[in-house]
Structure formats: C-alpha cells, structure tokens
Amino acid sequence: MIPTQKNIDLSNKSDFTIPVKWKRKLHxxxxxTVTLRVKNNNIVIKPSDNxxxxxxxxxxxKxxxxxxxxxRDYFKHKRLRNFHIHIEEGEKAIILKP
Structure with a gap:
C-alpha cells in the first residue's frame, strides 16, 4: 500500500482529488463509476462493474x-473523520484509512 501524503476530513468535505499519475494507473x-465499500473501518474505492x-x-x-x-454519516457516528489516502496497486483501489 502506497501513502499519497494526502488527507481528507469527512466532517468538513464530501469529496477529494486523487493525484493524476494514480488516476491513470488505476483507470x-x-x-x-466507482464503488465505495466500508471494510475494517476503511473506505475502499474501486472502478465499478455497474x-x-x-x-x-x-x-x-480532475x-x-x-x-x-x-x-460520511456512518463514520460520523463512529467518531472517525480524518482519513489518509492510500493507493493499493494490486487491487487497483484507493483506500481511505482513519
């Protein structure tokens, strides 16, 4: 897993931008359309098959x-709001980790 050095605060923002090189690499x-799945208190974002x-x-x-x-509400109830953005090349996924 590769950290991007970017963070997101879901209590203040509802979106974020991924670096250009990772957009291309992860398609x-x-x-x-992407899916967002909560897994072990992480948000896993992957291209969707619809x-x-x-x-x-x-x-x-962009x-x-x-x-x-x-x-966002799910994590608000768990009092988790700050997430670090990571890239998982093998799974071709973006992982938001608290």
Whole structure:
C-alpha cells in the first residue's frame, strides 16, 4: 500500500482529488463509476462493474471523487473523520484509512 501524503476530513468535505499519475494507473478517470465499500473501518474505492449493491459515485473533473452522505454519516457516528489516502496497486483501489 502506497501513502499519497494526502488527507481528507469527512466532517468538513464530501469529496477529494486523487493525484493524476494514480488516476491513470488505476483507470479512475472522469466519468468512471466507482464503488465505495466500508471494510475494517476503511473506505475502499474501486472502478465499478455497474452490477453491485455497494454505494456508488462517479468520478468528476480532475479525478474528484465524492464520498456519499451515507458513508460520511456512518463514520460520523463512529467518531472517525480524518482519513489518509492510500493507493493499493494490486487491487487497483484507493483506500481511505482513519
């Protein structure tokens, strides 16, 4: 797992941008649908095959990824708000770790 040195505070923001080199490497470009799955208090973000019941979001301009309110509220109740952004090359995923 590779740390990006970027953080996000989900209590103040609902979206974040991933670095350009990782957008290309992970195939997470503008318009791509991604899934957000909560796993062991992490948020795992991966390109979607559109056949899922997971929470989904669409990648916006410049790689901006919106974290839906349901996901933010889940972590708000657990009093977790600050996440470090990591890249998991093997899984082609972005991991938000508290």
């Amino acid at each position: 997470i470009e503008e318009g791509v 056949k899922t019941h997971d929470v989904m979001s669409t990648v916006g301009r 790689g901006r990824i919106y974290v839906p309110k349901e996901t």
